[in-house]
Amino acid sequence: MNIKIGIGLLITLLLALFLLPGMVFKVVGLIVSLLVWGVSGYLAGKLLQGQGYGLLGNIALGLVGGVVGSILVAIFGITGLVKLPFIGGILVGALGSVVVVVVAGLLYGNGETE
Template structure:
């Protein structure tokens, strides 16, 4: 069940990050993959900075979306 939860949260976070990063999206499927990876990056980033977001599904989606936005921003630098 944990894997399914991670995939669902990553998909939502990737879609949200694609909407937030205007011009930074790579299409729906790749944005979903980036959302899943973004969840990992977001958790690492916030743990390193000592920041804690909301608990539960909303906090997981926000963390994933922010992490995916960071990844989309960096990937956008290499895309040009």
């Protein structure tokens, strides 16, 4: 019985050593991407016309913009941009955030209250 437990623990440890780093890096990469996209949306809202859509609105637009930027990069085949680990994420997020903030401004106004 003790040998089976030892073998089970050894197999679990080996699986964790091989699988966990890949999963951890993917989760960390996702968290970093979300943070970068949120900041990109905030900055895009401040840089474009008006006062933007408020802190949470700009961050939400940045998150959507990051997804939109990723889709645009895939559609236009700009694969070199994605290969840049951190800078690529910032550029993709900024591109998508600007597109989303501009479209939101055209559809709903520029966020200013009269």
